[in-house]
Amino acid sequence: MEYINVIERNVLIDEIPALVMTPKNNSGLHPTVILYHGWSSSIEKQSFRGFILSSLGYQVIIPCAIHHGSREPVDHSKAENAGKYFWKIIFNNIEESTKIIQFAVKELKADPERIGVCGNSMGGFTAAGVFASNTRLKALVVFNGSCNWNASNELFLEALNMEDVKAPEELQRKLNMYNPMGNLEHIINRPILILHGDSDTLVGIEAQREFYKEVSPKYDGSERLKFVEYPKLNHFVTTNMMEEAAIWFNKYL
Template sequence: MGFNKLIDSLEIAEINISDIPCIEISPPEFKGNIIFYHGWSSRKENQVFRGKILASHGYRVILPDAPYHGQRNKLDFNSGNGEDLLANYFFETLIRSILESKKLIDYIGRDKPIITAGHSMGGFIAAGVFTDNQEISRMININGSSAWLKTRDLWLDEIDFNQPIKDKLVIDNVSYSLKDYDPYYNLDKINDRPILLLHGDADSSVSIEAQKEYYQAAKETYEDEERISLVSYENLNHYIIDKMLAEIINWL
């Protein structure tokens, strides 16, 4: 079947998984499932093209709206208070996404492999969901971070925040420690599962340096180091390029 026919054969539906608005992209037959998370201030619709590419290679793709994004109590990202929004909601969005991830897994089912993937903030989420759920078989992190607190510290050095980004959050009257969910501090939960990290080495939004630290620490936990890869792209800022998509397809 030609590529255009493959694209035309995809079934695309807007669905709600519990209270999570999602787009589901399904080929006629699929060998696995990919939950693909979007970035900060973005929404699920912005990932449909990438979802189609992945689905055309034999994967059912679920694109959820992250908490506070898209259809879910959208924040005013054009208010000029970007630093305050980041300080107040970024890490809460990560924790909330992890807490609700089992709803997505229950919907998908466990009879075929599940992969988490994401770009930018979506990469942070994909790493957190992967670490917290042993049902997830693989993880793809594009221009994100698997070392949350290290990235936070880099941001604090670069950005003049009006308020601190705390180590502990209170969500729905429950206290959560970022360290408890930060993939870097939970390397014992990887259990040799495959990881692909893709990052521009000139990324001015999410520095590759924290991801390098995660990669070096995580690699030491593997019996087979080839199961974890960090691919850097020279002079690339905070973008997804065709070479990254090709790398993902080949890796899968």
């Protein structure tokens, strides 16, 4: 598809389907944002958010997660599938992120010094993990996600009435490995914007509050860390959130 100012195309990054949106008149290297979708969402459902960012001058890459789209999808309405696949998908997204970044630089003319990452819900968890694992990424925006995975996992287990279930050893190992809260040395003083509704019933805001309380003193008052709570907002991405994200990337990307 081609818009007035944006060219949209589907690409395959090894086995990863992705949607790429590139500003039509940009020459040279592109500032680039990798946008991760949430649980039960898709690259198509994120295309309008991608278009907003791309129309502002950013190349946007929206990868398809495993167990979504054409990648062996599961029934996302079943709570047991959320318990079984949620973290597996996030870990896989992080492990695939290096391929996406390399492809962006080699094949899509992405500026390696101007790549950011964002995502909503499960995509917000992913974006935070990708940011902590790839220290050359320049900016992070988390919509309704979490940078504090152990706390969020406890909330999930409680919501699924599984709080007495011990996490499998491999799951806990990877949680500890990729959890941004456990890798603060990799993210301190790098630009992080957290946007979250204070009435979110799917991904509780408490974990992000704990993360911000822990991390903000280490930023020593720097504007490179910002946490915005939206009163009475449930699990949605609003126009105001998209505006905040655009301002953030304009400042740090």
